Amino acid sequence: MELTRNSFRGMRITVMGLGLLGRGVGDVRYLARSGAELIVTDLKSYEELGESVKQLVEFSNIQFVLGEHRLEDFRDRDLILKAAGVPLDSPYIAEAKKHSVSVRMSADLFMEISGVPTIGITGTRGKSTVTHMVHSIFESAGKPSVLGGNVRGVSTLALLDEVTPAHTAILELDSWQCQGFGEAHMSPHIAVCTTFFPDHLGYYKNNLDRYLADKAFIFLNQTEKDILILGQQVADIVLNKYESDIISKVIIVGEKDIPDDWQLSILGRHNRYNAALARAIARASAVGDDTIRHTLENFKGVPGRLELIGEKNSVQYYNDTTATTPEATLAALAALSNEGFRKPLINEGFTKPLILIMGGADKGLSMEALSKEIKTRVKHLVLLSGTGTDTICSQFPTATVHANLPTALDDAISHASPNDIILFSPAFASFGMFKNEFDRGDQFNALVQSHSV
Numbered sequence: 058m059e060l061t062r063n064s065f066r067g068m069r070i071t072v073m074g075l076g077l078l079g080r081g082v083g084d085v086r087y088l089a090r091s092g093a094e095l096i097v098t099d100l101k102s103y104e105e106l107g108e109s110v111k112q113l114v115e116f117s118n119i120q121f122v123l124g125e126h127r128l129e130d131f132r133d134r135d136l137i138l139k140a141a142g143v144p145l146d147s148p149y150i151a152e153a154k155k156h157s158v159s160v161r162m163s164a165d166l167f168m169e170i171s172g173v174p175t176i177g178i179t180g181t182r183g184k185s186t187v188t189h190m191v192h193s194i195f196e197s198a199g200k201p202s203v204l205g206g207n208v209r210g211v212s213t214l215a216l217l218d219e220v221t222p223a224h225t226a227i228l229e230l231d232s233w234q235c236q237g238f239g240e241a242h243m244s245p246h247i248a249v250c251t252t253f254f255p256d257h258l259g260y261y262k263n264n265l266d267r268y269l270a271d272k273a274f275i276f277l278n279q280t281e282k283d284i285l286i287l288g289q290q291v292a293d294i295v296l297n298k299y300e301s302d303i304i305s306k307v308i309i310v311g312e313k314d315i316p317d318d319w320q321l322s323i324l325g326r327h328n329r330y331n332a333a334l335a336r337a338i339a340r341a342s343a344v345g346d347d348t349i350r351h352t353l354e355n356f357k358g359v360p361g362r363l364e365l366i367g368e369k370n371s372v373q374y375y376n377d378t379t380a381t382t383p384e385a386t387l388a389a390l391a392a393l394s395n396e397g398f399r400k401p402l403i404n405e406g407f408t409k410p411l412i413l414i415m416g417g418a419d420k421g422l423s424m425e426a427l428s429k430e431i432k433t434r435v436k437h438l439v440l441l442s443g444t445g446t447d448t449i450c451s452q453f454p455t456a457t458v459h460a461n462l463p464t465a466l467d468d469a470i471s472h473a474s475p476n477d478i479i480l481f482s483p484a485f486a487s488f489g490m491f492k493n494e495f496d497r498g499d500q501f502n503a504l505v506q507s508h509s510v
Contacts, residue, residue: 060170062217066092071130073149074140075099075109075123077492081140082109083212084163088138089116096130098122132156138163141207141233142260145267162237163213164206164228169243171217175226176338177206177244179235179275180251180291182385183331186323187251188229189359190335190352197352198344200225207231209495225342232257232271239274247284247341248276248305251334253291254384258421269298279305286310286337288330310337319350323358325392332356361498363389363482366505371475374505377482378498383427386415386484390434393478410477412469416441416458417485417497419448427484428452437472439465445485461490462497466504 070093075081085097095118099106102124113119122130131137131153137160143150153160168175178188188204195202203220205213206228213228220226228245230238238244253269261267273295276285281304287295289311296307312330314337321332332353339349358364359379366374375393380386393411413435428449431438438456440446446458459465469479481501483494491497 060166062091062170064170068093068135069096069133070094070136070138071096071098071134071153072138072140073098073126073131073143075101075106076140077101077106077109078495079109079210080163080208080212082112083210084138084214085113085119086116087212087215087217089113089119093118095119096122096134098126098130100124100126128152131158134158136161138166139237141231143233144260161241162234164230164234165238165241165243167205167213167216168226168228168238168245169241171220171224171226173220173222173224173226174247175228175245176247176249176342177228177230177235177238177275178249178251178338179230179232179272180249180288181254181256181382182388183251183288183327183334184229184231184249185359185379186328186331186362187249187334187338188227190332190356191338192227193356194335194339194344194349194352195225195227195342198339198348200342200344202227205229206234230275232268235274236271239271239277242278244274244276244278244283246279246282247286247338248279249286249288249334249338250275250291250295251288251331252384253294254382255422256382256420263421266298269294273299276305277302279303281305284308284341286334286341288334290330308337308341310334315353320354322355324363325388327388327392328358328363361495363392366502369508370473371477372470372473373478375478375480375482376498376501376505377480378487378494378501380482380484381417381486381494382420383422383424383484386413386482387427387430389480389482390430393480394434410436410474412437412439412472412477412479414439414441414465414469414479414481415484416446417443417483417490418488419443419445420486424449424484436477437469439469441465441483441490443485443489462500463504466501466508470508 126149131149137153178184192204201224203216205216283305285305286308292309310333314333315329361378364376366376377389440458442460487494487497
């Protein structure tokens with residue numbers, strides 16, 4: 058079935074997953090305004106999804122089925138719009154396919170309907186920063202573009218109201234959205250893989266090859282006219298597994314590919330690596346180096362990613378809530394020491410003392426390397442309670458464990474001296490104590506501001 062912007066009128070669509078981040082709400086609103094007959098179903102209850110439901114009460118063509126999924130809602134439908142994270146073995150998706158109902162996701166659906174050139178960026182770490190860097194470069198260059206995919210609060214389907222043939226779509230894609238591209242037999246015109254580390258082991262049942270396989274859909278359906286850009290960290294992993302399947306032109310990029318004299322505003326060698334990838338994407342999109350350099354040197358970063366929130370009494374506060382893996386927290390620790398800079402912070406050999414707040418829900422990832430670095434770099438460790446925290450507590454007998462974020466921050470502040478840094482970089486998932494990682498970061502920011510930082 059070929060879809061256009063006008064195809065949704067009268068279509069019977071089940072939206073599987075409404076969520077709390079705004080993307081699902083925006084997609085549902087777009088479909089409702091387009092005249093679709095909608096069933097919106099989510100395992101979360103009305104109470105949990107109240108904020109999202111409230112934004113859709115104006116539409117009489119939406120039926121909500123919350124707190125459960127029902128098999129009948131996946132039969133006799135024209136389309137299932139699936140949210141990220143739906144289990145691989147979902148009986149509801151199996152039911153839809155059994156009855157020949159098309160199952161799609163918003164990012165690949167947008168690419169098909171819009172028909173515009175698409176840049177897709179994925180990776181365990183770095184994809185958000187690279188995506189926002191590229192979007193900023195396009196804005197500086199005066200090239201029309203839209204930013205979507207795995208972006209907080211942005212409905213990718215709603216971008217159909219904005220795009221023209223002159224636009225380029227710049228999409229951040231998680232592994233589930235890449236999975237959707239695979240099911241739709243599509244790939245972006247410029248595909249980018251930033252990094253690959255163990256993650257989402259629960260979803261993929263400890264099978265890293267399955268995780269990589271979903272990521273690989275970002276390029277497996279490219280043509281010889283398309284481009285695949287690989288970060289140096291992931292290049293061998295991808296090429297060893299998929300080189301014979303790659304049809305597009307391959308470009309490999311490392312941190313060294315950003316010139317030494319380019320002075321970024323954001324910290325860390327990992328961000329120089331991200332900037333090198335953004336530069337390669339922009340060059341492939343016919344943007345000149347002068348524009349690229351000016352934009353990257355003035356790029357202020359993405360909220361919740363090693364974000365400087367404020368300073369009080371010569372103590373700096375950084376929000377790195379999107380660090381949900383040990384590798385992400387390792388990158389933050391490196392960035393906030395001299396090795397994260399091209400020039401020393403104050404003098405040779407000086408490293409600002411760090412107070413680290415971390416902890417949360419277990420993802421089954423190895424903490425060995427991070428634990429070693431914490432013992433070397435961290436002055437005082439503050440832990441938030443959680444299943445992940447339980448696995449590392451015994452390694453840090455002087456660390457304090459807190460059942461909530463306010464007392465954790467108070468503890469960190471009590472151990473801080475002038476020129477210290479308080480870093481909130483959890484290294485674990487946010488489940489249990491918070492709605493999601495963004496809620497976790499928002500709460501941290503609010504607490505820091507309440508301390509009159």
